[in-house]
Amino acid sequence: MGMGSSPYLQVKELRKSFPGVLALKGVSLTLEQGEVLALIGENGAGKSTLMKILAGVQPADEGEFEVKGEMVSFRSVNDAMSRGIALIHQELNLCGNLDLASNIFLGREPVRGGLIDESTMRQEAKKFLDLVGLDLPVETIAGTLPIGKQQLVEIAKALSSDARVLIMDEPTSSLSQKETETLFGVVKDLRRKGISVIYISHRLGEVIELADRVTVFRDGENAGDLSGEEINHDNMVKLMVGRELSEFYDRRAHQPGAIILNVDQVSTPAFPGSPISIEVKSGEIVGIAGLVGAGRTELLQTIFGVTPAVSGTIKVRGEVISIDNPRTAIEAGLALAPEDRKQHGLVLPMSVRENSSLPSLRRDASRGFLNDEAEDKLTQVAVESMKIKTPNNEQIARFLSGGNQQKIVLGKWLAMQPKLLMLDEPTRGIDIGAKREIYKLMEKLAGEGMAILFVSSEMEEVLGMSDRAYVMHEGKISGELNRDQLSEEAIMNLATGNLQVA
Amino acid sequence: MKKNILGIFLLLVAIFVITAIINPKFLNAYNMQNLIKWSSLYAVMSLGVAFVIITGGIDLSIGSVVGLVAVVLSICLKLEGMDPWSAIGLTLVLSLAIGFLHGILITKAKVQPFVVTLCGLLVYRSMGRWFTDNQSIGPIPLEDDAGYANIEQIQGLDFLFSGKIALGSFNLPTPAVFLLVLSLAAAIFLKRTIWGRYLFALGNNEEGTRYSGIDTDRMKILAYVLCSFFAGIAGILFAFELDSVQPAQTGEFYELYAIAAAVLGGCSLRGGEGTVLGVVIAAAVIRLIYNSINMVGISTHLEFGILGLVILLGVIGDEMLKKTVARKQATLKP
Numbered sequence: 001m002g003m004g005s006s007p008y009l010q011v012k013e014l015r016k017s018f019p020g021v022l023a024l025k026g027v028s029l030t031l032e033q034g035e036v037l038a039l040i041g042e043n044g045a046g047k048s049t050l051m052k053i054l055a056g057v058q059p060a061d062e063g064e065f066e067v068k069g070e071m072v073s074f075r076s077v078n079d080a081m082s083r084g085i086a087l088i089h090q091e092l093n094l095c096g097n098l099d100l101a102s103n104i105f106l107g108r109e110p111v112r113g114g115l116i117d118e119s120t121m122r123q124e125a126k127k128f129l130d131l132v133g134l135d136l137p138v139e140t141i142a143g144t145l146p147i148g149k150q151q152l153v154e155i156a157k158a159l160s161s162d163a164r165v166l167i168m169d170e171p172t173s174s175l176s177q178k179e180t181e182t183l184f185g186v187v188k189d190l191r192r193k194g195i196s197v198i199y200i201s202h203r204l205g206e207v208i209e210l211a212d213r214v215t216v217f218r219d220g221e222n223a224g225d226l227s228g229e230e231i232n233h234d235n236m237v238k239l240m241v242g243r244e245l246s247e248f249y250d251r252r253a254h255q256p257g258a259i260i261l262n263v264d265q266v267s268t269p270a271f272p273g274s275p276i277s278i279e280v281k282s283g284e285i286v287g288i289a290g291l292v293g294a295g296r297t298e299l300l301q302t303i304f305g306v307t308p309a310v311s312g313t314i315k316v317r318g319e320v321i322s323i324d325n326p327r328t329a330i331e332a333g334l335a336l337a338p339e340d341r342k343q344h345g346l347v348l349p350m351s352v353r354e355n356s357s358l359p360s361l362r363r364d365a366s367r368g369f370l371n372d373e374a375e376d377k378l379t380q381v382a383v384e385s386m387k388i389k390t391p392n393n394e395q396i397a398r399f400l401s402g403g404n405q406q407k408i409v410l411g412k413w414l415a416m417q418p419k420l421l422m423l424d425e426p427t428r429g430i431d432i433g434a435k436r437e438i439y440k441l442m443e444k445l446a447g448e449g450m451a452i453l454f455v456s457s458e459m460e461e462v463l464g465m466s467d468r469a470y471v472m473h474e475g476k477i478s479g480e481l482n483r484d485q486l487s488e489e490a491i492m493n494l495a496t497g498n499l500q501v502a
Numbered sequence: 503m504k505k506n507i508l509g510i511f512l513l514l515v516a517i518f519v520i521t522a523i524i525n526p527k528f529l530n531a532y533n534m535q536n537l538i539k540w541s542s543l544y545a546v547m548s549l550g551v552a553f554v555i556i557t558g559g560i561d562l563s564i565g566s567v568v569g570l571v572a573v574v575l576s577i578c579l580k581l582e583g584m585d586p587w588s589a590i591g592l593t594l595v596l597s598l599a600i601g602f603l604h605g606i607l608i609t610k611a612k613v614q615p616f617v618v619t620l621c622g623l624l625v626y627r628s629m630g631r632w633f634t635d636n637q638s639i640g641p642i643p644l645e646d647d648a649g650y651a652n653i654e655q656i657q658g659l660d661f662l663f664s665g666k667i668a669l670g671s672f673n674l675p676t677p678a679v680f681l682l683v684l685s686l687a688a689a690i691f692l693k694r695t696i697w698g699r700y701l702f703a704l705g706n707n708e709e710g711t712r713y714s715g716i717d718t719d720r721m722k723i724l725a726y727v728l729c730s731f732f733a734g735i736a737g738i739l740f741a742f743e744l745d746s747v748q749p750a751q752t753g754e755f756y757e758l759y760a761i762a763a764a765v766l767g768g769c770s771l772r773g774g775e776g777t778v779l780g781v782v783i784a785a786a787v788i789r790l791i792y793n794s795i796n797m798v799g800i801s802t803h804l805e806f807g808i809l810g811l812v813i814l815l816g817v818i819g820d821e822m823l824k825k826t827v828a829r830k831q832a833t834l835k836p
Binding site: 019304306325326327329330331336338343344345346347348349350354358359361362365368369370391392395396399412 | 694695696697699700702703706707709710711712713714715716717774828831832833834
């Protein structure tokens with residue numbers, strides 16, 4: 001079969017559901033040999049689910065899946081790899097304690113006489129490191145490399161198993177500008193060698209630079225394809241959100257009131273040498289942008305007392321509060337909807353009721369005894385006001401969709417009537433309907449005078465929702481942008497440490 | 503009754519009925535009283551460890567705490583001639599202190615519960631043997647025993663802790679009354695107070711619970727304190743029940759029975775699950791199995807084997823039941 005007679009990889013009408021949510025409602029995608037296909041869409045659009053299916057991590061419920069014109073179905077990651085499909089994970093999967101050669105050949109070590117054939121392994125490993133432009137001794141311990149180089153090692157590892165299709169999920173989310181440029185060079189080089197890449201990214205600028213074609217997902221469905229000249233910012237955003245941006249983020253001008261939160265020279269345990277100062281006023285929505293690993297989540301966790309500050313002062317409504325655990329933060333009127341909803345936001349095996357009431361139990365109890373009436377009422381209010389879609393209040397949180405889970409988290413905090421609501425990646429992994437509702441809620445709460453501080457990796461979200469935004473880079477605040485200064489370019493410059501351009 | 507408790511309850515009834523049919527002597531009053539007494543003693547320990555298992559922890563030191571408390575109580579009464587009520591108070595404080603120490607080591611020094619309580623198992627056992635020079639000793643005087651001040655009060659305690667209350671022709675062993683009171687208190691604590699809710703929450707997801715403003719360290723310490731406290735009460739009950747305490751043997755392996763009962767009774771070692779009723783019934787099942795092996799005439803060498811298989815099958819059944827329930831819940835539509 002000659003090149004181009006049938007696409008290298010083709011999926012048709014793929015469906016996949018999880019308890020409580022239909023993640024893929026019949027999506028299709030084609031990938032030619034030697035092509036860089038960008039797959040874009042907002043959080044929860046189904047990109048990651050499709051990638052996991054392609055890489056054999058989980059099976060599809062229904063749909064056709066062909067590699068080089070041949071029907072396949074993958075039962076495991078090994079099945080996918082034997083067909084030349086490899087997933088480069090967002091979280092890197094190298095063993096930090098092993099050297100590069102051992103990592104590249106982990107599980108496929110060349111053997112001679114029952115023992116690992118070290119010299120062959122090293123030689124081969126060197127070859128693949130060269131292929132991704134890494135000039136490092138193969139004895140280097142993987143854990144000592146910066147994240148960008150580890151990622152290249154991952155790619156070398158995939159190539160060493162004869163991968164013909166590389167799936168890269170947000171590869172640049174924690175890379176510096178320079179590392180990103182190196183990665184792009186490698187991707188373009190691989191394309192010339194006939195390797196296909198599926199590139200998932202939120203960074204539209206990267207997509208424009210790299211992609212031959214763009215497939216857009218929205219809410220578990222195909223929203224459209226773009227190629228060549230059509231690949232531009234406006235077209236992509238329109239397909240992603242399904243309408244003009246201004247309609248999606250229904251924002252009004254706010255009149256900020258008194259200062260609610262004042263963070264003065266606070267350093268987090270993760271970045272003890274980088275003191276941070278920010279403030280948030282009543283009725284104001286403040287965004288924090290930056291790359292993954294820039295210290296945004298750590299900052300919120302420190303303000304909330306999960307990882308207490310190592311220096312500096314935090315004032316809430318002008319009063320210095322010593323926050324050394326979440327309880328003191330909550331008592332001071334703070335709330336945090338954490339990034340990791342399943343680990344930190346909820347107690348998944350417990351019910352909607354038990355989750356909604358968890359922070360309020362103490363307040364509503366008398367002498368330590370539960371107040372059933374208050375708990376039921378609080379849950380009912382949360383379910384109704386947040387429009388949580390649940391069969392009943394006793395439903396286990398695990399079985400609800402990401403959007404509804406996030407609504408439980410928000411509901412439980414609103415029951416505490418916080419002065420400042422902090423949201424870390426508030427719409428990660430949730431569908432577009434729930435997303436809009438959360439934006440509306442943020443808008444409404446700000447209108448009522450609540451101070452809102454949110455972290456987001458989604459450019460559109462920061463641009464659309466913020467009255468003001470801070471940008472973080474390597475643990476520091478690299479800049480502050482008012483609403484009229486907000487642009488993707490300004491944020492990316494600050495986020496990647498390009499201070500002179502800003 | 504929840505389905506998993508219903509399952510273990512049916513198991514209890516089934517073994518009971520089968521044994522009674524094979525050997526009618528099983529039903530006589532003396533055997534029943536003994537069965538109730540031993541079930542109650544085991545259940546008190548099992549309830550204690552249930553608090554810890556609900557938080558996702560483990561306590562391997564229970565048997566040694568039982569042994570140490572029984573030894574210390576006997577020493578206080580016999581050698582020190584201490585006021586009996588003060589001696590009881592002292593041993594309870596000792597058990598509380600042990601639990602507190604476990605809790606601090608686990609939450610503040612971040613040592614794994616398995617390690618902390620395994621070391622406890624070794625240390626408390628050895629302390630009891632050292633205190634007594636490994637000689638047996640009892641809380642009440644046997645014939646021609648010297649020591650012991652205030653014999654009358656000691657006899658009063660003996661009735662309280664290992665006496666019988668006549669209910670018509672049936673004599674109810676007092677440990678059953680202790681169990682009744684303690685299990686009611688435990689059930690109210692777990693189901694009706696915020697602290698009980700916190701224990702379940704942190705057992706399911708400690709970080710998530712902490713993010714909701716709950717001092718999870720303090721709650722874990724509380725669980726270990728309760729566990730050792732219940733073991734301490736069991737130690738007092740055992741001391742008066744046995745009359746003669748063997749420092750090297752009394753309470754040996756009891757932690758394993760307690761953990762087995764908690765697990766068979768529906769607690770998951772992953773944490774976050776468990777009911778008082780289930781644990782009490784499971785403790786009774788374990789004692790019942792022992793008794794019926796004797797009654798039915800199965801070789802006593804098979805005791806452990808049968809017990810092990812029953813627990814294994816019970817837990818597998820429980821897991822399958824949970825999966826079915828979960829599947830049903832997952833498909834509920836809003």
